[in-house]
Amino acid sequence: MKVFNPVRFSLVLPCLFALAVLWFPRTAQAQQNWHATVGAQSPDMGKQALAFLPNEIWIHAGDSITWTWQSDDIHTLTFLMPGQPYPPDFTVGCPGFAPSGAAFDGSTCVTSPPMVTGQTFTVAFPKAGNYKFECLVHNTMTGTIHVLSASEALPHNQGFYDDQAAAQRKALLSDTGQRMRMAMHHDGDHNGDDGFSVKVIHKKYVTAGIGEMTANPGGTQQLAIVRFLDGTITIHAGDTVEWANFDPDEPHTITFGPDPAGNPFPPSAGVTIDSDGALHAVITSPSQNVHSGAILQPLEDEAGVPQNTLANNPTRFRATFTQPGTYNYHCFFHDNLGMVGKVIVVP
């Protein structure tokens, strides 16, 4: 019969504690889970930070990162294979979508599905390397993960990245200055009665989105104001309204009636092109369905790639209203964030 020995047993617990103290910090260091965020927005959703916050993180091989989404504009978190072409359609993934917890080592692409506020996605990084990541919906949203070997020291801790994310979020969402002023200058009735302008067709202007792009060593981030500025306007029958996009990247549409069933980028039938390249529709009734198609800034030209022209990417849409009435419109891409407007046509 085994006899209970109080002296020897009393040594067991302290020894276990000592082992735990020595062992747990090392495993935590060897396989740390980091946290970062995807997107951010103002309370009214009108300002969207199209950004990974922060967008540059140093970790050890074997660590993982959990991203939490913080906007109602959709984003993906995507690691393409180095050199892989940027996929043309985010709905099909890179191709396909990975489950949360997937490992990325550069040999196979890993992407989350498009996600919104509150959703999370974890990626594990088993192999040292420098990995670019991006959003398949917004190609101006990029970042870099530096995966170091376990023997190397890391430059920052989680607290640093939390502070950096907060600072970047604040900087992006409060950044309205110059573009906002330009847009206000752009708004209004430039019909020539100030004595300076050339006499032009009686026309009113609406700003369809404003944006600003910024960069840091980790990648690019963007503010997008997904609003029609002075989007509710009153005009006379026969007047023309011009919508212009001031965003470096985000497409917007001016859509009267239901959304088009298929591809939202081309305009609906009957939309013509003015001699200066702007799209133009004539709207004769509040029940008429008219879709501008996407108005957006042409992408930057790259060496060896055919020039991106205004013909492929109109930045302006005009509509001439012939009859009095109330004409509600919205942006195909951003009406869920509140991007809507109204043209009131009086006799």
Ligand SMILES: [Cu+2]
């Ligand atoms: Cu829009």
